[in-house]
Each structure stands twice: as C-alpha cells, then as structure tokens.
Amino acid sequence: MSRSSIHKSNRVYVAGHTGLVGSAIVRRLENARFERILTVSSGDVDLRCPQQTEDFFCREEPEYVFVAAAHVGGIHANQSYPATFLYDNIMIASNVINSAHKAGVTKLLFLGSSCIYPKHAAQPIKEDSLLTGPLEPTNEPYAIAKIAGVKLCQSYRRQYGCNFISVMPTNLYGPNDNFDLENSHVVPALLRKVHEAKCQDAPFVTLWGTGKAEREFLHVDDLADACFVLMQRYDQSEIINVGSGEVVSIQELAEMIRAIVGFKGLIQTDPSKPDGTMHKRLDSTKCLELGWESKITLDDGLRNLYDALTRDASSVFY
Numbered sequence: 001m002s003r004s005s006i007h008k009s010n011r012v013y014v015a016g017h018t019g020l021v022g023s024a025i026v027r028r029l030e031n032a033r034f035e036r037i038l039t040v041s042s043g044d045v046d047l048r049c050p051q052q053t054e055d056f057f058c059r060e061e062p063e064y065v066f067v068a069a070a071h072v073g074g075i076h077a078n079q080s081y082p083a084t085f086l087y088d089n090i091m092i093a094s095n096v097i098n099s100a101h102k103a104g105v106t107k108l109l110f111l112g113s114s115c116i117y118p119k120h121a122a123q124p125i126k127e128d129s130l131l132t133g134p135l136e137p138t139n140e141p142y143a144i145a146k147i148a149g150v151k152l153c154q155s156y157r158r159q160y161g162c163n164f165i166s167v168m169p170t171n172l173y174g175p176n177d178n179f180d181l182e183n184s185h186v187v188p189a190l191l192r193k194v195h196e197a198k199c200q201d202a203p204f205v206t207l208w209g210t211g212k213a214e215r216e217f218l219h220v221d222d223l224a225d226a227c228f229v230l231m232q233r234y235d236q237s238e239i240i241n242v243g244s245g246e247v248v249s250i251q252e253l254a255e256m257i258r259a260i261v262g263f264k265g266l267i268q269t270d271p272s273k274p275d276g277t278m279h280k281r282l283d284s285t286k287c288l289e290l291g292w293e294s295k296i297t298l299d300d301g302l303r304n305l306y307d308a309l310t311r312d313a314s315s316v317f318y
C-alpha cells in the first residue's frame with residue numbers, strides 16, 4: 001500500500017504537459033476530476049535551468065510531480081544531435097528531481113524509456129537487466145541521460161528518503177505526438193509518410209531499415225492510466241516496466257497503417273539505414289500485478305489516431 005495517497009485536491013505538477021505523454025497524463029487527471037493541475041510552458045520555465053526550475057517549485061509548491069518533460073526523438077534525431085539529447089535530458093532530470101526534493105514534494109514519478117536497457121537484454125526485458133550490458137549505440141546518449149534520472153530518483157530516496165519512482169514505458173503513440181519527419185518516432189513518421197503517399201498517389205513508401213525489427217507499442221492513454229495507478233500504488237526504488245505485450249515488426253506496423261490509411265502503393269525497405277535494437281519487448285508483470293492492464297489494441301489506437309488527425313484541420317495532415 002502506498003505511503004502517500006494522491007487525492008484530487010492535491011497540487012499536481014505535470015512537467016512536459018504539451019507533449020505526447022504529459023498531455024495524456026493531464027487528460028487522465030482531468031478525467032479523475034483533479035482540481036489543481038499545475039503546468040508551465042518551456043518558454044516560461046526552461047527546466048534545463050536550475051534557478052528557473054527551483055523558483056518554479058518554490059512558488060507553486062507542488063505535492064505530486066509527473067516528469068514527462070524531455071528532449072525526445074527517433075533514431076535520426078538521436079544520431080544527429082547526441083550532445084543535445086545527453087545535455088538537455090540530464091539537466092531536466094537533475095533540476096526537476098533536486099528541486100522536488102528541496103521543495104518537499106510528497107511523491108515524484110520520473111519517466112524513462114525502454115531504450116535504457118542493454119541492446120542484447122533477454123526478452124521479454126525484466127527490470128533487473130538494467131546495466132547488465134552495452135546499450136544500443138544509436139540512442140546511447142539519450143539512454144545514459146535517462147539512466148542518470150533513474151539513479152537520481154534512487155539516490156534521493158536512499159539519501160533523503162524521497163518517494164521518487166521511475167517508470168519505463170515501451171514505445172508509445174497517440175494524440176499530440178511529434179509528426180516532424182526528421183525528428184519523430186516510427187508511428188507518427190509512418191502515419192504521415194503513408195498519408196502523404198496516398199494523397200500524392202505515390203507508388204511506394206520506403207521504411208528505414210530491414211522492416212524486421214520488432215517493437216511493442218502502447219497507446220499513450222494506457223500509459224497515462226498506468227502512471228496514475230503507479231502514483232497511487234507503487235512506492236519502490238526499483239524501476240517498473242509498462243508495456244502492452246503487443247509486439248509487431250516494423251513491416252507489419254507499416255502494413256497495418258497502409259490498410260488504415262487506404263494507401264494502394266507498396267511498402268519497401270531500405271536496409272542501408274539502421275534498424276536499432278532488433279527485439280524489444282518489456283516484461284510488465286510487476287505493473288500487471290498492481291492491477292493495471294492496457295485496454296487499447298494497436299489496431300484501434302492507430303485507427304482512432306488517424307481518424308482524429310484527418311478530422312482536425314489544424315493537424316500536420318493538412
């Protein structure tokens with residue numbers, strides 16, 4: 001049972017509220033009728049800046065914090081800007097966690113990623129495989145920054161008794177994702193590419209890599225629900241995985257998207273481009289045992305997302 005039970009009257013700060021994960025956590029809290037959800041734009045408080053971060057915590061006195069602010073991107077962005085991925089994410093994690101400690105935050109949930117696990121970790125990946133082997137080189141700087149965040153949570157717990165937990169989600173998709181073709185993850189990139197190919201009547205769409213790499217996908221609303229449950233029920237130092245168990249190859253994902261979008265051309269691969277880790281599936285037993293389970297299938301999630309994007313005249317699809 002939790003040492004602290006989050007209540008809808010608590011002051012809850014969601015760092016990164018405009019992003020894929022942060023916006024889903026805000027929706028989840030709003031659904032639960034939380035009355036004091038704190039958010040601030042990166043323009044007003046740059047979480048890479050220690051003073052701005054500390055001033056914000058002092059001023060707003062949040063009781064619970066979800067850390068979904070991060071500099072995030074796919075393989076291309078990670079390879080092009082390794083220094084930015086390492087620096088920004090270490091600074092954000094350090095500043096938010098240290099400020100939360102100083103401000104006496106009751107509980108903090110830090111979001112890591114499944115990319116922190118070793119490249120050749122046994123599948124499905126258990127939490128205790130962290131730091132047992134080399135990382136996937138294409139996103140090593142990002143992973144190192146996220147591991148630093150995990151270690152910060154564990155160290156502040158050990159040294160100061162802070163109730164800070166770390167959650168490792170699998171690959172996510174959903175509303176408010178980044179659809180920039182250079183910097184996005186595979187689901188938004190493919191939805192946009194295939195949609196544009198359909199509009200232009202193109203003969204084919206090319207996938208990065210062999211298409212054989214396998215990924216587990218989770219709808220971000222399911223993740224937000226898991227974060228809400230973990231904020232209520234999980235108080236351990238050990239990291240905890242959150243996955244759907246639904247694994248597909250990138251080629252299969254592209255075929256699903258082709259069917260949903262109604263694209264008549266071919267999906268072809270470009271094996272000269274990197275695949276990243278070939279297999280990635282999380283063992284989410286610990287989270288399942290706490291009573292959470294994913295509810296949105298990949299097919300439903302993709303279909304709803306595509307429908308919403310093509311209905312919204314302000315989306316990148318217009």
Ligand SMILES: NC(=O)c1ccc[n+]([C@@H]2O[C@H](COP(=O)([O-])OP(=O)(O)OC[C@H]3O[C@@H](n4cnc5c(N)ncnc54)[C@H](OP(=O)(O)O)[C@@H]3O)[C@@H](O)[C@H]2O)c1
Pocket residue numbers: 015016017018019020021022041042043045046047048067068069070071072092111112113114168169170171172173176177178185
């Ligand atoms: N997307 C995935 O597939 C995935 C999978 C596993 C784990 N995660 C984890 O989930 C977390 C959030 O990812 P996401 O996909 O939601 O990212 P996202 O959509 O890119 O959103 C990132 C959020 O962080 C904010 N932010 C970035 N730099 C900031 C700064 N210097 N100061 C203040 N705010 C800043 C952004 O605000 P602005 O828009 O104002 O810049 C935005 O609200 C990350 O820790 C990531 O590791 C994501």
